Amino acid sequence: MNIKTFIVDDDEISIMLTNLLLKDSSFFQEIDTYLDGAYALEHLKNEYSEETIYIIILDINMPLMNGWEFLEEIKAFVTRKNTFVFMLSSSTDRVDIEKAENIDLVKGFFSKPLKTEHLNQIQEQIKIEL
Amino acid sequence: MKGTKSRYNVLVVEDNLGDYVLIADYLEDTNIIKKLFKAEDFKNAKQILSEPENEIDIILLDLSLPDKDGEPLLKAVHLLSQNKPIIILTGYPDADFAIKSLALGASDYLLKDVLNSTVLHKSILYNIERNKILVNLRKSEQRYSDLFHFSPLPMWVFDQETLKFLDVNDAAIQHYGYSYEEFLEMDITQIRPKEDMPALNRSRKMERKPHENIFHGEFTHLKKNGERITVEIRSNSFEYKGKKAQIILVNDVTERNRHIEAVEKQNEILKDIAWTQSHVVRAPLARLMGLVSVLRDGKIEENQKENFYEHIQKSAEELDVIIKGVVDMSQQIEINKGEE
Numbered sequence A: 001m002n003i004k005t006f007i008v009d010d011d012e013i014s015i016m017l018t019n020l021l022l023k024d025s026s027f028f029q030e031i032d033t034y035l036d037g038a039y040a041l042e043h044l045k046n047e048y049s050e051e052t053i054y055i056i057i058l059d060i061n062m063p064l065m066n067g068w069e070f071l072e073e074i075k076a077f078v079t080r081k082n083t084f085v086f087m088l089s090s091s092t093d094r095v096d097i098e099k100a101e102n103i104d105l106v107k108g109f110f111s112k113p114l115k116t117e118h119l120n121q122i123q124e125q126i127k128i129e130l
Numbered sequence B: 001m002k003g004t005k006s007r008y009n010v011l012v013v014e015d016n017l018g019d020y021v022l023i024a025d026y027l028e029d030t031n032i033i034k035k036l037f038k039a040e041d042f043k044n045a046k047q048i049l050s051e052p053e054n055e056i057d058i059i060l061l062d063l064s065l066p067d068k069d070g071e072p073l074l075k076a077v078h079l080l081s082q083n084k085p086i087i088i089l090t091g092y093p094d095a096d097f098a099i100k101s102l103a104l105g106a107s108d109y110l111l112k113d114v115l116n117s118t119v120l121h122k123s124i125l126y127n128i129e130r131n132k133i134l135v136n137l138r139k140s141e142q143r144y145s146d147l148f149h150f151s152p153l154p155m156w157v158f159d160q161e162t163l164k165f166l167d168v169n170d171a172a173i174q175h176y177g178y179s180y181e182e183f184l185e186m187d188i189t190q191i192r193p194k195e196d197m198p199a200l201n202r203s204r205k206m207e208r209k210p211h212e213n214i215f216h217g218e219f220t221h222l223k224k225n226g227e228r229i230t231v232e233i234r235s236n237s238f239e240y241k242g243k244k245a246q247i248i249l250v251n252d253v254t255e256r257n258r259h260i261e262a263v264e265k266q267n268e269i270l271k272d273i274a275w276t277q278s279h280v281v282r283a284p285l286a287r288l289m290g291l292v293s294v295l296r297d298g299k300i301e302e303n304q305k306e307n308f309y310e311h312i313q314k315s316a317e318e319l320d321v322i323i324k325g326v327v328d329m330s331q332q333i334e335i336n337k338g339e340e
Helices: A012-023 A037-047 A067-074 A094-101 A116-129 B017-030 B042-050 B070-080 B095-103 B117-149 B170-176 B180-185 B194-205 B254-296 B302-339
Strands: A002-008 A030-034 A052-058 A083-089 A106-111 B008-013 B033-039 B058-062 B086-090 B108-111 B155-159 B165-168 B214-222 B228-240 B243-252
Touching: A002 A012, A002 A037, A012 A030, A012 A116, A012 B254, A030 A037, A037 A052, A037 A067, A052 A067, A052 A116, A067 A083, A083 A094, A083 A116, A094 A106, A106 A116, B008 B017, B008 B042, B008 B117, B017 B033, B017 B117, B033 B042, B042 B058, B042 B070, B058 B070, B058 B117, B070 B086, B086 B117, B095 B108, B108 B117, B155 B170, B165 B180, B170 B180, B170 B243, B194 B214, B228 B254, B254 B302
Parallel strands: A002 A030, A002 A052, A052 A083, A083 A106, B008 B033, B008 B058, B058 B086, B086 B108
Antiparallel strands: B155 B165, B155 B243, B214 B228, B228 B243
16 A cells, blocks of 8 residues: 655754654655645545555644644545554643544654654554554 | 628718727627728818728718718719728618619618628628629620720621611721711611612611621722722621620721732733743744754755844844833733732
């Protein structure tokens, strides 16, 4: 099955760093980056297919549409069988972490910067889910 | 009469020698006399009563003396008596004056014609004991009155029908700025702002059970100088001099509320700081951590490194600006403190 990775983050340096890490791993084949939740939503809506596995690495604070709003929107058309969201935020706020835990689609919460161990967690989690 | 333990110092005020000798004889028979004092006129009686070491326990008073008599005499002796009982001895039965004399401070009224040692003995013991009880009762009343008047918290009693102040204590006078007399001319609406009148009227209609302590919460009151204060009110209903009344206990919480408000404001700033720490400070910090870790792992080409140093520099500067902002916010707390 085709695996597609979305990086949704308004911080370009963060995107660059995340990209560098992801490219080291063969697991993440196709990587798309979006500078806002709104752009990511638009693309996902258009191309969404149940035949593809979507890994979405999602920032919380973004100017047009933040991570929470993005999650609220995609709930309507994605399934939790093929869509796995991992929050990646500079926040270490308990409120944010607890909020993420209560959303079905969210499979993990990482504090920035992204580390290799986070990527391992993502792979393991997805293997369990599939 | 053996066996009577208590003995008393008795002052007999009597100008008629024959009567005096008779009374002294009767008193002798009662066996309860420690020392007998004799006064022939008011001047003499005054002298004896003015000496504290005489420790007079009871006064037997003839009401017709050469230098003073009747009502003025009784009043004058009562003033000098230090609340000791006065038994009036008279030759004439006068029921009206007998009753009046009791109101003027006499304890008993005896007719010389029917006097004997038994009557005297009974009257002396009875009046001394009853007087002790009365004095204690008066002290106890005074104590309760003091509890009200010297309470450090403002208190007052008002008429539930007319809303007039019936009594106010010293703390209320001091706190509100009205004199006692001014208070008694006023009703409770005069210490409340106009906008509170509807609520006051609603509250008036509520049935109050007697002796039920009610906490009413916070209200705004006005001092004489127009200053508004926030007070917590407790009340209790009771009957005061035959009127349905309420006693009010006031706790001025103006200062306390001001303090709470200041603390809440500080809390808001602290929450802001915490939020900034969690969200804003961590953004450039996370970037720095990521950049450094990539450099260390040697994952990038040599020609890209300059670019990375640039990013590190920028992130560090961004962090600096944010931390300065946090310091500014913290100083706001200090400034607020200074305002108090």
